[in-house]
Amino acid sequence: MEGTFIESAPMLKVSEMAENLIGSEILKIAAEINKKIEEGEKVYNFTVGDFDPTLFQIPEILKNEIAQAYLSDQTNYPPANGLLELREAISRYLHTRLGLEYNEDQILISSGARPLIYSIFKAVLDPNDKVIIPVPSWNNNHYAHLNYGSPVFIETDPEDNFLPTAEKLKSHIQDAKMITLCSPLNPTGTIFDRVQLTKICEMVIEENKKRGEYKKPIYMLFDQVYWNLIYGSNIHMDPVSLIPEMKNYTIFVDGISKSFAATGVRVGWGFGPLKVIQKMKAILGHIGAWAPKPEQTGLAKFFKYDDQIDAYLNNFKNQIHERLMTFHNGFQDLKEEGFKVDAIFPQSSIYLTVQLNLIGMKTPNGDRISNATDISRYLLKEGSIGIVPFYAFGASKNSTWFRISVGTCKLNDIEGFFSNLKEAIRKLS
Ligand SMILES: Cc1ncc(COP(=O)(O)O)c(C=O)c1O
Structure with a gap:
């Protein structure tokens, strides 16, 4: 029967290289988030380094x-x-x-x-x-x-x-x-x-x-x-x-x-x-x-x-920069309020580097947050927030730094992001 061959397919030997090739960590995180979105949950998904074409079009x-x-x-x-x-x-x-x-x-x-x-x-x-x-x-x-x-x-x-x-x-x-x-x-x-x-x-x-x-x-x-x-x-x-x-x-x-x-x-x-x-x-x-x-x-x-390229870039950069600055200022405000967070001043691209120093804290379930994966999981579960830990880019699992990508971000979503983030962090002890 045809099916017999298909079922045994995972046992097939392939090259060592192919066997050990790992997928993109970012896409793995994004897949988890997309599942939640498909289930009807509102998620602040700032994971992928892509653009939402309803917000940002090509020239x-x-x-x-x-x-x-x-x-x-x-x-x-x-x-x-x-x-x-x-x-x-x-x-x-x-x-x-x-x-x-x-x-x-x-x-x-x-x-x-x-x-x-x-x-x-x-x-x-x-x-x-x-x-x-x-x-x-x-x-x-x-x-x-x-x-x-x-x-x-x-x-x-x-x-x-x-x-x-x-x-x-x-x-x-x-x-x-x-x-x-x-x-x-x-x-x-x-x-x-x-x-x-x-x-x-x-x-x-x-x-x-x-x-x-x-x-x-x-x-x-x-x-x-x-x-x-x-x-x-x-x-x-x-x-x-x-x-x-x-x-x-x-x-x-x-x-x-x-x-x-x-x-x-x-x-x-x-x-x-x-x-x-x-x-x-x-x-x-x-x-x-x-x-x-x-x-x-x-x-x-x-x-x-040339002139149209300049005009496009000017407008595009302004829009991206506004989002990066809004996130950056929001994190600085939280830091001043005493939250264990930080952000690096945005210089370029569509990314903001933020720190969520939550390792060692206890979740409402009594679980201890012990690495970046735990932080990501917690933020997604309690805050419906999707951002990418630096370990997905090769940094250590203990790194408390994360990437926020703004290419899919609506300006008026940022307020909701921060209120969810605050709420989630407040629940930690
Ligand atoms: C630093 C860097 N280089 C290259 C690429 C790949 O670009 P492309 O989509 O043109 O293949 C990316 C995509 O995220 C990137 O961030």
């Missing part, structure tokens, strides 16, 4: 240009490294907006940022190569696993805005083949300052000088997908603008998913040393991780509208 011109590309039948394969018009548009965009000089051959288009990260790991790491991954950070652990890398996780501190320092990385750099950096950082919404990033880059340059040209250098994966979403007087820092020699070793990851609320549109771009980009192109070519051609055509046209 109107981009939408129309993509639709136009479908209407004019731009529906065959795009070139493996992306449409030339789009790579040219991105080359200009990098030049005018970031002062970075990359020609169209040094740029690779793919279906969002994820395939680029995958192909960077694949292009520069051999099995068991050491890769330095500061944590908390987003998903690099999974890319290391997929590529049989040997990750070293370095836990960062709130005093450093959760970004790594050269001092913390120093003892690991000699035999590492790659370091993964992200700024603005998911999950924290914080950014590198000039001195901090410069010191790390200087260390990389010095290490690569020691290795000489016949040994594999240490590369830097620099993920800047949130760089457009920086607030106030903060400035985006990148390795190559700080130290031009870093151009030989830096592979950038960028895209429209976060900057233009376009997570479902799926266009990202990587840029870096020609040889690495060509290898990434070869790898992704076999996977077929191209961005759809109509999206590429539409985006190339959209990038010509």
Whole structure:
């Protein structure tokens, strides 16, 4: 019978890698929350790093240009490294907006940022190569696993805005083949300052000088997908603008998913040393991780509208920033009232870092809260609040820091969030 084979399927042997691949912790938490929502419960769900499209839409011109590309039948394969018009548009965009000089051959288009990260790991790491991954950070652990890398996780501190320092990385750099950096950082919404990033880059340059040209250098994966979403007087820092020699070793990851609320549109771009980009192109070519051609055509046209891009970003950033500040101020008020909470001032992205120092307290049932999982469970059960603990981003289970994502947040939900939070914390003893 057909069913007999299906029932025995879980026993089938698969690769060690596939067997041990773990899913995204964030999506697991989100699934629990969605179940509650389906059951009709009102949940303040600020878990996923996505946007509610009823609140945040992609730019109107981009939408129309993509639709136009479908209407004019731009529906065959795009070139493996992306449409030339789009790579040219991105080359200009990098030049005018970031002062970075990359020609169209040094740029690779793919279906969002994820395939680029995958192909960077694949292009520069051999099995068991050491890769330095500061944590908390987003998903690099999974890319290391997929590529049989040997990750070293370095836990960062709130005093450093959760970004790594050269001092913390120093003892690991000699035999590492790659370091993964992200700024603005998911999950924290914080950014590198000039001195901090410069010191790390200087260390990389010095290490690569020691290795000489016949040994594999240490590369830097620099993920800047949130760089457009920086607030106030903060400035985006990148390795190559700080130290031009870093151009030989830096592979950038960028895209429209976060900057233009376009997570479902799926266009990202990587840029870096020609040889690495060509290898990434070869790898992704076999996977077929191209961005759809109509999206590429539409985006190339959209990038010509500089003023409209500025206007869109201005409005989008104001709306996100208002939410981040409202949460931040709410947490500061609670702190002043004596609650054991805190928040880091928002600098960028769609995330706020908050602390809920509830470990050791007793729930109304008499259970002791002993780690971040217990805090999350309690908040969801008693407060109908969904936020992501930093352990889901590789920090320790004892970390009392959490990420609030505001991309799905209605401004007038924030008041209800705080009244639930207060109520839930008050019930603890
Ligand atoms: C830091 C960072 N890089 C890359 C990505 C992936 O972006 P995409 O949706 O374009 O694959 C994300 C998504 O959450 C992210 O937070």
